Amino acid sequence: MPAALRRYRDLLRTPGVGRVAVPSVIGRLPTGMLTLLFVLVVAAGTGSYGAAGLATAANSALTAVVGPVLGRLADRGRAVGVLVWCGLAQAALLVGLVLALRAGGSAWLAVVLAGLAGAVNPPIDPVTRAVLPRIAPKHVHMAYALDAIAVELTYVVGPAVVGLITALADAYVATLVAAVVTAAGAIGLATAAPVRRGWPAPPAPGRRRVSPVRSAGMLVVLAVAGLASVAYGLMEVAIPAHAAVEGHADEAGLLIAVWSAGSIAGGLWYAGRTFRTPPWRQYGILMLGNVAGFGVILLQQNLWTLAVLLLFAGLFVAPTTTLEFTLVAQLTPDESRAEAFTWANTAVYLGFAAGSALAGTALEPVLGTPHGLTVAGACAVGVVAAGAAVAWAARGTLRPAGATTG
Template sequence: MRTAVTRYRALFATPGVLRVALPSLLGRLPIGMSTLLFVLVVYAGTGSYGAAGLATAANSALTAVTAPALGRLADRGRAVAVLVSTGLAQAALLVALVLALRSDPGLPLVVALAGLAGAVNPPIGAVTRVVLPRLAPDPQAVQTAFALDAISVELTYVLGPTVVGVVAAVLDPDAAALLAAAITAAGAVALATAPAVRSAYAVPRPAVPTPRGRRHRGGRRRGPLRTRGMIVVLAVAGLEAAAYGVLEVAIPAHAGHLGQPDSAGVLVAVWSAGSIIGGLWYSGQTFRIPPNRQYAILMCANLLGFGSLLLATGLPSLGVLLFLAGLVISPTTAVEYALVTALAPKGAETEAFTWAGTAVYLGFAAGSALAGSVLSSTLATARGLTVSTVVATALVLVGAALTVAYRRRLATDCSVSQVGSIRSR
């Protein structure tokens, strides 16, 4: 752990890193706030949990749909404009939602405003994952930068709901929504004005037309989904997220079945705490094996972590097992980021990360929907957690099998992408 502290200290001392990392963490807090926020705000305004669920689903679905397009615009030299415009637009839409809910609106308007707020979700995470590693002075610092971002994601999901809960309890849900609007705007604008962001997204040269009206090969833009390796990483990320989605519905249901519903939040927080500790450990390691093999090993470790939850005999033992299972989450995420960077064509890195985000959003939504529909009859029973864990473990098993089966393909596609990037410079 001492090595990790030394590496983080060196990374934070690198010019421009804090100017990117701090606004990024701030601007992403509303992502962790969003689910609880929409449930509380929409329920308070409509008195319907059904309406709250539809609003939350619309917000997540449109985020998944529009994120790649926003990432593509950023890669084309418009990152600053995208961050500022989406940050301000999302803030305005959250304010509009609060105002609309005070005047007894119809369900279509509520869902539309929530969905539009998701459609303009600022690509803060994707931009950060492109810019931060470029500031790192050496490969070890790059690994630390990816681990830092993975830890930031976990902090977002720990701090976000906490902020919403405290503000809603002290003031009201509307105040929490207005705070989220202010945080979104401040974080997006602060990140957009960071010098490293402006310099990282130089406007590309226009393509030179040939006599036949086609573009030269040097001006042709390759999308990030052109390699099988990228598809494999996105599929694995989606399967992981689906497994988390299943358990994040099953764990509260299990706690409620045992008569301790308030412990659900603690259990999920313990899971995230394990991930943060694992990320800190990963930052201090020096690995000789390449990322594609690390990915396969970590996914197999995730498989063991999910499967171990079947050994839980009560909430205390479940908490211990969740902490241990969480130790490999951030390292796996950091390796995924490294693979996405290596697999993405030059000039399409931000779009690649937004596709990764889309895979996670859709996977988590699918897992949550699976738990809430197919598994709903068993969730509040004695075997609910067991059945859900088996399903989640099966999803991770498929992901682990893909990383093992395609580990050589990942290495080959990474090498091809890196050679292409060098030739394009």
Template sequence: MSRESYADVLRIPGAAALFGSALVGRLAFATVSLSLLLSVQASTGTFAAAGAATGAFGVTNVIASPTRARAVDRFGPTRALLVMGVLFSASLVATAFGCLTDAPAALLIVLAAVAGVFAPPLGSTMRVMWASIAPDARILPRAYSLDAVAEELLFTTGPLLVGLLVFVAGPVTALFTTAGVAFVGTALFCLHRHVRAKGAATTTAHAHERPLRQRGFPTVLVALTGVGLVIGTVETAVPAFTAERSMAAASGILLALLAAGSAVGGLVYGHRAWKPALAIRLTVLSIAFVAVSAIAALAPDQITLGVILFGLGLFLAPTVITAYLLADALTAEHVRTEATTWTNTAVNFGVAVGAAVAGVLVDHAGTTTAFAVGATVAGVLVLAAGSRTRALGVASAPAAGGAPAAGGPTSPEEDGTTPTAVSAPGDLPASRD
């Protein structure tokens, strides 16, 4: 049977322009954490304040995520995303001006928190749009795969762009640039004809169908919280690691290596058929991810740390993809967007906590301790989730007679491979939107 290509995806009428505008806006999520961290650190002189600012951004992003998703459904993507895009960009601009004027750390943290509230969910909305514009359901796995790989490329180039801007013009310029990119990309996306034609959702789920009430779903969230905690630790400790060696701009290169490893891992994972059940895969991948992160505490220099981060990335996308597939398997079809939002929330919550704690540890105990503590706490979480592997496997297994369980598990593609992205609309994590 013929297999649709990435080129076929982009040949869908209007798809290339729509996808391109979404990627422009989503680039802001690849630059916001690092530019915010470095701007606040340069203004206040402390990584504790910088970590608190990025942590506040992450926490409010997590808390507001379900509300933002409901707003997009209720009012339609054009109205909701335009408002969010304007307020998100304005909050980042205000934070940048605060850094330039040496505003109190508390004010910078509050402004960062406000920005997190209004971060527009362009990734989620773009994946919903793929399902709307695809002429054939068979092309959707390839569309989601293209989306996931492109996002990883954004998170490879984003930190590099921040590093370049920091080297040439300073961290605040990088923060201003992030605000501008977010506004332009969101506006272009919202004004596209396919987005303007998208109406509000009308399906209402019953309380017992909600993802959090499904057996096994909280276990997935626990594992993803551990994954997010490692990411948050890395995003704070890596800039501190390079600053200790008077090479702050190198932090962008190191974080880009993490994203590059994730892209490679996702491609390899998505083009192979895997026999182990999804529950087993999530356990193995999440434990391997945390184990590699612990090695970062032993890195003596930037080159070694870069190699470790690339290796860490190899497990990131596969872990998250597996979690999304499990979320599909555990929930009914009409609540899978909500399920994806909760998986993002778990990761982003972990990122926020990891960033805040790592900022304090960096200032008081150094980067080695920050890496070690982050890996230890994350290890406890993923092992706790791993202890429920059997129950999770039962909950996500197909029902007797071949019927899907709890809304139907996501099946591999017809050639036996696993899609590189989720089989329902969603986002890859790490505070990405």
């Protein structure tokens, strides 16, 4: 572990890294808040959980669809403007959503405002992942590992912040806080010197700008990440449902947090290691680890054993995410990297939404029974196994140009 700590220290001491990392973490905190907030404020304002679900879906869908466009604009030298205007626009739309609901606005107005907020979601993730290798070229692996861990922390800290604010005030106030944090993080990142000076990255001599989704390897990463996200979407519905069946619905958040804690531990370990196996070969291996992680969940006997098994299952999540970031960076030219990372986000958003929808439709009759988690877990294992098969069978397409075949 001391070696890993030294690597993190060296990364964080690299000029510009802290200035990018801090606003990036702050700006992404609302990502872990908004799903819960949309459910709370829209249901409170309209009296309909159906409207709350539609608002959440509209937000995720438009984030997935518009994200690559924002990433492409960032790559074309407009990263600063996109971050600033999207941060301010999303903040304004969240404030507008609160005002509309407090004034008795319709459910459809809430859905539209939530969807528009997704359409202008600041591209903080892709800009961060595109700029870090430029300012810390010797610590790329550590940078992506740190970013993967930051993503996990977002989904732990975000809901906790919502819970604290709603306990002291209400969900409307929590939404206004999310609006302020979104704007502050986006503007903070936009004003960082590495971002202001980092674009546009010119294409290599003799090469035109090419969409990253024209890369066969990139399409494999998108497919595998999407399939894995279907499993996560399934389980994030099935676990709370199972906790409710066991009579401990209030412990669902703790179970999800334990899952994330395992992921953080796995990410810290993975980043501190040096592997001889190249990333394009590691992907299939780590996906097999995820199959095992989801598989052990089927062995749960009660909530205590489920928590222990989720801790183990989480060990493979952040390492896989770190590796996906690395592969995306290796498979796409520098001048298209922000767009490439937005496509990766799109695959994750759509996969997660598909998994949640599957849990809420086809699996809804069984999720309220003692065997619901087992059925959902078996479906998740199957989906992740399909992703592992794709990663393993198509591993040759993940090899960067010029890499050896060993």
